[in-house]
Amino acid sequence: MTTAVLGGGLSGLSAGYYLLRRFGKPLTIYEASPRVGGWVRTENRKDRNFIFESGPRTIRPVGLPGANTLELVEELQLEVTPIRRSHVAARNRMLFAKGQLCMLPNSPKGLFGVLPPFTKPLYKAILRDLVTSSKKAKLEDESIYSFAERRFGKEIADYAISPMICGICAGDAREISVRFLMEGLFEKEQKYGGVLKGSLMARFKDKQVDSKKEGLFAQEQPKLYARALEEKWAMYGLQGGLEILPKAMRKYLGERDVSVQLSSECRNLTFSPSGVRMTLREADVPVEHVISSLPAHKLAPLVKQQHPSLSAQLLDIPYVDVLVVNMQFPGKLLKQQGFGLLVPPVEKLPILGVIFDSCCFEMGENTVLTVMMGGHWFDQWFGDRPSPKQILDLATSQVQRILQIREEPKFSRVHTLHKCIPQYTVGHKRRVEGIRNYIKTYKLPLSLCGAAYDGVGINDVILSARRQVEAMPSS
Numbered sequence: 001m002t003t004a005v006l007g008g009g010l011s012g013l014s015a016g017y018y019l020l021r022r023f024g025k026p027l028t029i030y031e032a033s034p035r036v037g038g039w040v041r042t043e044n045r046k047d048r049n050f051i052f053e054s055g056p057r058t059i060r061p062v063g064l065p066g067a068n069t070l071e072l073v074e075e076l077q078l079e080v081t082p083i084r085r086s087h088v089a090a091r092n093r094m095l096f097a098k099g100q101l102c103m104l105p106n107s108p109k110g111l112f113g114v115l116p117p118f119t120k121p122l123y124k125a126i127l128r129d130l131v132t133s134s135k136k137a138k139l140e141d142e143s144i145y146s147f148a149e150r151r152f153g154k155e156i157a158d159y160a161i162s163p164m165i166c167g168i169c170a171g172d173a174r175e176i177s178v179r180f181l182m183e184g185l186f187e188k189e190q191k192y193g194g195v196l197k198g199s200l201m202a203r204f205k206d207k208q209v210d211s212k213k214e215g216l217f218a219q220e221q222p223k224l225y226a227r228a229l230e231e232k233w234a235m236y237g238l239q240g241g242l243e244i245l246p247k248a249m250r251k252y253l254g255e256r257d258v259s260v261q262l263s264s265e266c267r268n269l270t271f272s273p274s275g276v277r278m279t280l281r282e283a284d285v286p287v288e289h290v291i292s293s294l295p296a297h298k299l300a301p302l303v304k305q306q307h308p309s310l311s312a313q314l315l316d317i318p319y320v321d322v323l324v325v326n327m328q329f330p331g332k333l334l335k336q337q338g339f340g341l342l343v344p345p346v347e348k349l350p351i352l353g354v355i356f357d358s359c360c361f362e363m364g365e366n367t368v369l370t371v372m373m374g375g376h377w378f379d380q381w382f383g384d385r386p387s388p389k390q391i392l393d394l395a396t397s398q399v400q401r402i403l404q405i406r407e408e409p410k411f412s413r414v415h416t417l418h419k420c421i422p423q424y425t426v427g428h429k430r431r432v433e434g435i436r437n438y439i440k441t442y443k444l445p446l447s448l449c450g451a452a453y454d455g456v457g458i459n460d461v462i463l464s465a466r467r468q469v470e471a472m473p474s475s
């Protein structure tokens with residue numbers, strides 16, 4: 001079968017990897033830009049011993065999706081930089097709220113004291129879940145904010161859940177589906193009438209799903225995953241930065257005669273009983289099957305001519321813009337060590353959070369920080385399109401205020417990431433089912449993977465590619 005993959009981000013490259021493994025060639029990946037990696041982009045300043053990441057920097061080695069990524073990392077023989085659970089970057093996460101930097105609890109003991117910005121011990125929120133019955137009619141979906149407020153109270157919704165949502169999808173918890181982050185908890189509540197009750201009952205009643213049962217790994221779990229469990233990794237990066245991963249995937253595929261065509265934007269897809277005609281800038285290419293890893297809003301115009309309703313459904317998945325400002329300061333300037341800080345949206349500040357890169361990874365005598373801004377609130381703060389200098393000045397002044405750093409950054413970068421993170425708003429699961437049902441009903445030789453559908457993290461987009469390849473007919 002001749003197959004084409006659209007997009008050379010992590011999901012498209014993964015689709016190429018799994019297609020090669022399952023079907024062999026011929027196989028081509030078409031990428032619109034002149035590089036692979038999509039949102040994964042590293043600037044490695046070897047000369048000064050620091051790294052700027054404008055996209056992701058860490059991966060979680062958790063569960064089946066985490067094990068799957070580690071299998072790939074192992075196959076590509078990449079050098080990992082583990083961050084163990086005992087590491088300061090794994091233990092310390094902060095909030096900037098009510099005018100102060102607040103450490104989030106990192107052990108069960110922390111649930112019993114009153115830790116700012118919270119005004120009550122956190123165990124009370126858990127008790128509230130135990131005594132609150134699920135009297136409401138059974139819900140198909142709701143916002144993660146309303147779920148958290150219902151079960152744990154407004155304070156938890158504002159100061160724990162809302163910033164966490166910012167730190168994953170730069171979104172507003174009042175709009176994001178509870179299924180995005182808490183599918184398991186939501187289902188337990190709906191089934192057993194409470195999150196805690198549900199978790200306990202499920203231990204006895206529900207079957208455990210493990211990677212072997214799902215048949216993902218032929219023999220046993222990947223060695224690197226076993227190492228991550230044994231060494232208690234909380235997360236990991238890659239030596240040289242995360243862009244090493246897409247670069248290594250491209251090399252791996254190239255060495256096996258898979259063509260990765262850069263600067264090759266697909267402009268239209270025409271479906272017929274014999275397959276798909278892909279319109280590129282200079283040629284039309286017929287193939288039997290297409291796997292699209294494109295953001296939903298980029299795939300929509302390609303199918304609009306023949307399938308306007310599919311196109312409209314794809315456009316119903318919203319995206320947000322994020323501003324990323326990387327900064328380097330000579331010397332060790334941070335008074336508090338940790339992964340970073342998040343700013344709860346109720347604080348109404350112009351930043352979403354700051355990552356302490358030089359705490360996560362060894363960067364010599366440098367302080368490296370990444371400030372993230374915009375997201376759901378992009379237009380509110382940046383609607384009048386400030387210049388890169390104005391954005392840098394704003395980020396610097398926030399960092400100086402919050403972290404009491406007096407210096408100006410020596411090196412910096414400002415990136416505007418347009419429509420970089422999809423928002424799994426209430427009803428997302430239904431929308432994705434609708435899109436996939438349409439494709440099935442019209443028997444389109446099209447599979448969809450990537451961040452738009454089945455999870456926004458690196459593990460999710462790699463696994464989504466694998467699942468789509470496995471679901472393809474064998475001839």
Ligand SMILES: Cc1cc2nc3c(=O)[nH]c(=O)nc-3n(C[C@H](O)[C@H](O)[C@H](O)COP(=O)(O)OP(=O)(O)OC[C@H]3O[C@@H](n4cnc5c(N)ncnc54)[C@H](O)[C@@H]3O)c2cc1C
Pocket residue numbers: 006007008009010011012030031032033036037038039040054055056057058059060264265266267293294295298322324417420421449450451452456457458459461
């Ligand atoms: C700021 C930020 C921080 C993040 N941090 C983390 C993190 O810490 N941990 C984590 O796990 N995840 C993180 N993520 C998420 C992670 O980066 C994404 O899940 C992942 O990169 C998405 O990969 P993808 O292949 O699905 O999509 P993309 O990276 O969007 O790739 C799609 C590709 O398709 C190409 N394309 C578009 N249109 C066309 C066309 N018409 N024809 C051909 N090609 C086309 C694009 O150029 C692009 O290369 C972060 C994301 C962002 C934005």
Ligand SMILES: C=Cc1c2[nH]c(c1C)Cc1[nH]c(c(CCC(=O)O)c1C)Cc1[nH]c(c(C)c1CCC(=O)O)Cc1[nH]c(c(C)c1C=C)C2
Pocket residue numbers: 060093094164166167168169170339340341342352353354355372421456457458459460
């Ligand atoms: C402030 C903006 C953002 C920060 N990171 C991201 C945004 C939009 C993007 C992002 N971060 C994570 C993921 C992957 C989720 C997954 O499925 O693995 C994505 C897409 C990881 C992550 N980072 C934080 C949390 C709570 C998570 C979820 C998983 C985990 O618990 O490790 C915290 C966090 N993110 C940012 C900051 C400043 C921060 C906290 C201190 C930036």
